[in-house]
Each structure stands twice: as C-alpha cells, then as structure tokens.
Amino acid sequence: MIVARTGNEAMAEAMRQINPDVVAAYPITPATEVVQLFSKFVHDGDVDTEFVPAESEHSAISACVGASAAGARVMTSTASQGLALMHEILFIAAGLRVPIVICLVNRSLSSPINIHCDHSDTLASRDSGWLQIYTENAQEAYDTTIQLVKVAEQALLPGIVSTDAFIISHGMERVELVDDNEVPKFLGERKLNYSLLDVDNPVTLGALDLQDFFFEHKRSEIDAMDHVLPIIERVQKEYGDKFGRYYSTVDEYKMDDAEVVIIAMGSTGGTAKVAVERLREKGKKVGLVRARVYRPFPKDAMLKAVTKAKVIGIMDRADTLSTLGGHLYNDVRSILYDTATRPLLKNYIYGLGGRDISIEEIEAIYDELFNIKKSGKVDKNIVYYGVRGE
Amino acid sequence: MMASLKQLAAQEEKFAGGHRGCAGCGASIIARQVLMAAENPVVVGAATGCLEVFSTIYPYSAWEVPYVHNAFENVAATMAGVESAYKALKKKGKIKKDLRFIAFGGDGGTYDIGLQALSGMIERRHRVLYVCYNNEAYMNTGIQRSSATPRGAHTTTSPAGKVIPGKLQLRKNLTEIIIAHEPAYAAQATFGYWNDLVTKVRKALAVEGPSFINIYAPCRLGWAYAPEKTVKVSKMAVETCIWPLYEYQDGQYRITVKPKEKKPITEFINSQGRFEHLFKWKDDVPIREYQEEIDFIWNRLLKRTESQ
Numbered sequence A: 001m002i003v004a005r006t007g008n009e010a011m012a013e014a015m016r017q018i019n020p021d022v023v024a025a026y027p028i029t030p031a032t033e034v035v036q037l038f039s040k041f042v043h044d045g046d047v048d049t050e051f052v053p054a055e056s057e058h059s060a061i062s063a064c065v066g067a068s069a070a071g072a073r074v075m076t077s078t079a080s081q082g083l084a085l086m087h088e089i090l091f092i093a094a095g096l097r098v099p100i101v102i103c104l105v106n107r108s109l110s111s112p113i114n115i116h117c118d119h120s121d122t123l124a125s126r127d128s129g130w131l132q133i134y135t136e137n138a139q140e141a142y143d144t145t146i147q148l149v150k151v152a153e154q155a156l157l158p159g160i161v162s163t164d165a166f167i168i169s170h171g172m173e174r175v176e177l178v179d180d181n182e183v184p185k186f187l188g189e190r191k192l193n194y195s196l197l198d199v200d201n202p203v204t205l206g207a208l209d210l211q212d213f214f215f216e217h218k219r220s221e222i223d224a225m226d227h228v229l230p231i232i233e234r235v236q237k238e239y240g241d242k243f244g245r246y247y248s249t250v251d252e253y254k255m256d257d258a259e260v261v262i263i264a265m266g267s268t269g270g271t272a273k274v275a276v277e278r279l280r281e282k283g284k285k286v287g288l289v290r291a292r293v294y295r296p297f298p299k300d301a302m303l304k305a306v307t308k309a310k311v312i313g314i315m316d317r318a319d320t321l322s323t324l325g326g327h328l329y330n331d332v333r334s335i336l337y338d339t340a341t342r343p344l345l346k347n348y349i350y351g352l353g354g355r356d357i358s359i360e361e362i363e364a365i366y367d368e369l370f371n372i373k374k375s376g377k378v379d380k381n382i383v384y385y386g387v388r389g390e
Numbered sequence B: 001m002m003a004s005l006k007q008l009a010a011q012e013e014k015f016a017g018g019h020r021g022c023a024g025c026g027a028s029i030i031a032r033q034v035l036m037a038a039e040n041p042v043v044v045g046a047a048t049g050c051l052e053v054f055s056t057i058y059p060y061s062a063w064e065v066p067y068v069h070n071a072f073e074n075v076a077a078t079m080a081g082v083e084s085a086y087k088a089l090k091k092k093g094k095i096k097k098d099l100r101f102i103a104f105g106g107d108g109g110t111y112d113i114g115l116q117a118l119s120g121m122i123e124r125r126h127r128v129l130y131v132c133y134n135n136e137a138y139m140n141t142g143i144q145r146s147s148a149t150p151r152g153a154h155t156t157t158s159p160a161g162k163v164i165p166g167k168l169q170l171r172k173n174l175t176e177i178i179i180a181h182e183p184a185y186a187a188q189a190t191f192g193y194w195n196d197l198v199t200k201v202r203k204a205l206a207v208e209g210p211s212f213i214n215i216y217a218p219c220r221l222g223w224a225y226a227p228e229k230t231v232k233v234s235k236m237a238v239e240t241c242i243w244p245l246y247e248y249q250d251g252q253y254r255i256t257v258k259p260k261e262k263k264p265i266t267e268f269i270n271s272q273g274r275f276e277h278l279f280k281w282k283d284d285v286p287i288r289e290y291q292e293e294i295d296f297i298w299n300r301l302l303k304r305t306e307s308q
C-alpha cells in the first residue's frame, strides 16, 4: 500500500504492525508524535500491546528491560534529553542482552536547549552496546524499524533506529507499507532461552559480577557485537526478497569509479545524492557513502566502498568536543590507517542544532575536495561548516 | 490469613542461606519472610543495595525464584515492565500460571533515588508488591544518610561531629506519601513481629492493585549493635512507636500491633552505636526532637484509627 506519511507516522505504523507485547514510553519533541500515535492505536484496539505511559524516560527504558527479560517483544521511542536520561540503563540493557528497539528522532542535546536535528544524542550513546541505524527517509525508517526488531531478537542486542528531527520526523513523504499481516509473519515469535516468567526454571538476572567473571561476560557482549553484522545483512536480504526493498549496512551511491567522496549519515545522504547527480552531469567522478548501520561499524563494507577514493569528505552532524573532530571522521580515519593507499580526509562538522545543509553547500564541499585532490594536501582537517565567524 | 510457624517452616526455602549478608542482617530475614509468605509463584526484582549485593554474587544466587536486578533507582519501573509483560503474554495464552511480583528496594532506593519510579508504578496501578527494607541509611556504600535516617543518627555523611551531632533533619514519612497515592494496600511491618509481617504480605499479594510495605530492617553494621540483638532491636522499634505497625486499605487505617506500654525512644536508641554521641551531647535537643516526631506521628495515627 502506498501512502503519504511523515517519518514519525511511518515509525508508528511499523510499531502498529509489529504489535509489540509491551511499549513503555515518555513524550519528548520531536518523537512525541510516535508515542501519541501509538497510544491511539492502543486505545482504538488496533494493537494488543500493554502500554506503559511511564513517568520518565528512565523508567520507560527500565520497564522495557523488565518486560524484555520477561520474554516480551518490547519497543519505545524517544529523542535527545530522553535518550540521555536513559543513558545509564542503555548499558544495562545491552549487558543483560535484552532485545529492545527504540524508534528515535535525532535531536541535539542541551545546552543550549534546542529541538532540532543533530546527532549528538545518539552519538553520546555510541558506546552503550546498542545497535544504531541512521535512516535517510521515512520509507527507510519504516522498513528498518521492522527489520531491527528481528535483528535485535536474533542477536540478543538492543537497537536504535533513528530519523533526523523535523527533516524526516515531520516531513511528509511517499511511503510504501507492507500488508498488516505480513509483518508478524516476517518477524515470527520471539524465541526465548529463558524468561523471568518461567517460575519452574528460575534465573537470576543482573547478578553482581566481580573480578573473577565480569571480563568474560563483557567479552561475550563484545563478541555479540562482532557477530551481528551478518545477522543484519541476512535480515536486510530476507526483507528485500519478501517486500522488494533492499538495504545494505553501507549505502553506496555512484561509487564505482568515484574519486572524490563524501561520507554522511541520516537525511543528508539524500541531499548529497542530488548534489552527486548534478556533479555527475558535469562529468565529475563524485560519489556518496552513507553510514547507515553505525554501530557496530561495518568496517569491511566501508573499506570496500571507499577503496578507490582519493579524497574523502566526512560529514559529522555532531562534535566530540575533544579537538579531534566528529565521531564518523574518527571512525573512518581509524579504519583507513591500515590501508596501503590512505586517501586524504577532511572533516566537515555541520548542521548542529538543526541548521540546514543545502544541495549547493554540498556541491561546494565537493569542489573543495577536488581542490584538495589537485593540491594533494589538506590544510585544515576539521572545519565547522556553515557557522558564523568561521 | 494467620500463618503458623509450623506451616511456614515446612515450605521449600525460596531465599537460601549461605549468602554474604552480615550475621544478624535484618534485610536478609525480611527477604526470607516475605517469600515464605507468598502463596503464589513470585518473580522478584531488587534495587542496587545490600540485599542485591549480598544475595547475588556471581556465580551464586540466594534466590530460588526468578530474580532481576536492573539498577539502583528503578526497581519499581523494572517490575512494572515485568508485570506488563506478564499481562500481555497472559492475554495471549503464553503464560498459564497465576504469578505475583515483588520489588525489593532499600530506603535509599525507595525514599530517595527511586521515589519517582515508585510513584509512577503505583499511579499506573501495576499489580506489584513493593517492599522497602528500611535500614535507615545507604548501607551498601558505607552507611551514608538517607531521607529515612532519623534525627541525630550518626552516618558517614551526617557524622557525629564537634558542632553537628549527627543528622539534623527528621525522617521523611514515606508510608504516608505512598498512602496519598491510594494504593490497594499499604503497611508498615518489621520481622520481630513475623506473624504480622507474613499476614501483611499475604494481604498485599491478594489485592488487585499496587501494594507497598515499609519493613523496618535493623542493620547490625550501620546501627552498631551486636548481631544477636537484631530481633530485639526490631521489637523495640515497635514498643517505642519508632516503627508503628499499621496498615491502610480502602481508606481505613488500622494499627495491627499496639504496644502495651509506649516506651521512651531512649530505650531504643541506647541500644545502638549510631546514637551513642547523643547521650554525651551538650543538650537534649536531638533526642527531644526525635521523641517529639515519634509522639506526633503516633498520636496522629491513634486519632486516625479512633475516628474510624
């Protein structure tokens, strides 16, 4: 079915079709709408979900942990400060290996307080052990939400699927929905190794784990991250085979012969694709790589995508405040260290607090990257793009 | 409802011995008594704190029932999630048994950092019994003050100093705060009156909505008394009305154990090192203020029960 939906509506539709056992959530702009729409589904009897309108995000995610440990299929939705308030429990959820999916809208973290898009919220949770997938449009947000439930349950890892605040969350787009009854079929039942509700086989979950065992348990969690990419790829393929829309961990656009490349995340991927088209019309060998799956980092796919690149501009919609530039920049720089022909890199920190990035600006970035290619050197590795006084 | 010791003793143990609690730890007696009282199978959650630490040092667990520990401030929310999962899965026929849910939190995890989550759990009417085992300080981290710590008590963050003799403030009356939420059942108990405690747990697990029991949990380490005195200290708290045993249900207050003769609080506090400095203090202000608080709360409770 083809419909017009905003990113939030698309995510809420996915949640309706997934029909989770438990949703515990708390409102926050710009993700509130997801929670509202879902509440309506609950009150209209469109889903069987036990909805827990928690008194904070901390409690919402805590309830999700309890519910998932009890064997339920569990989801929530949040943004920015909400995710920050969940921070403590994100690590616990991942460590306890309880699958939970967060439909997240990327909004900048305070302060200054702001409600618009950047990626500082999810990137601050980067090392929490959650899968992170950044989507480019409402369609992808919808498809990925469904896929991530399956991945999370198979890998026993929680995951975040995100959209860019307002740009995607509130932008109306053409979205193709899967038939209602196909989604539960695609997901199947959640398979359990144990459950808190199995009183005949009691388990102790969340024991105090000291010097003699903690490291092995943490290592096994790291191991799960090491092995989840094939699961993501398998689910992406199953989904594509069934519903006709294929995704990859790293989204490549016109990369076959690209020499000058931009790597970006989220909705900027879409904007940059238009810039690439324009420049290609002028005969320029440009390409775009979108880091779709960000955690774990799809190192091999990323390396493969950029092997032929001579110059790469890495666009980060957040800064690490470490003097070392953005998160994505540091990741890409790190994986390129061991390659024989290291391309030249430049980091563009842009769009903080929802500042727009235009097609023309991205074209200008490509131009700059061509100049770097010509001169063979990067004067300044990290620049703040589109900010006054720079 | 009345339980007999014989019956209780014949049960299979749900909270095993051999854990790492101090000898004479009140919290461990509470965990055992509460689980003994439960007639349905239970799922338990615990907040970070002494009980959680000493009962589940991996690879050991004292819990013979399903148990989850999430964090310090969120056991109420965690168990709300477990109970919601139960409701959802029961509706779908995936769970057949009739289960009950019990959250254990210390006074720090309940009066202070976990108050919001508990308030939310009750307001949303999750059918969970929340047990606060109240040892009147943050014991696990080395005896720091909480809002349950009484006036004058020495803790490591309200020390008996040269100019300030222990904690300056009075205790927060959490039980009344919870009662203001109109839970399906609320009570105060302590293990020295085991029959009263068991009866209350059974009532709490029988009601359809949220329930709360604030259980006084003498702590030999933090209160500084000999381990064998634990039960005696528990009883003395009731005899001095420092810990009135009462319950609240359907808008009615009921005192469940009325001391024959209300003893002065000095008979309770002189048994514990945490109050030792008060007897050497230049004036009687801390003890007097504590006594006045106890009298005020007890008299109000008497009035509430008389007027009914």
Ligand SMILES: Cc1ncc(C[n+]2csc(CCOP(=O)(O)OP(=O)(O)O)c2C)c(N)n1
Pocket: B027, B048, B049, B050, B051, B072, B073, B105, B106, B107, B108, B109, B110, B135, B136, B137, B138, B139, B140, B141, B146
């Ligand atoms: C968010 C957070 N803050 C602080 C701590 C440290 N901490 C662990 S247990 C505890 C005190 C527990 O006190 P209480 O709830 O009274 O339980 P008790 O140890 O007295 O049984 C504290 C402060 C923590 N684990 N998490």
Ligand code: SF4
Pocket: B020, B021, B022, B024, B025, B026, B027, B028, B050, B051, B054, B135, B139, B140, B218, B219, B220, B221, B222
């Ligand atoms: S410090 Fe107190 S509460 Fe903690 S184990 Fe010892 S007696 Fe029990």
Ligand SMILES: [Mg+2]
Pocket: B106, B107, B108, B133, B134, B135, B136, B137, B138, B139
């Ligand atoms: Mg305590």
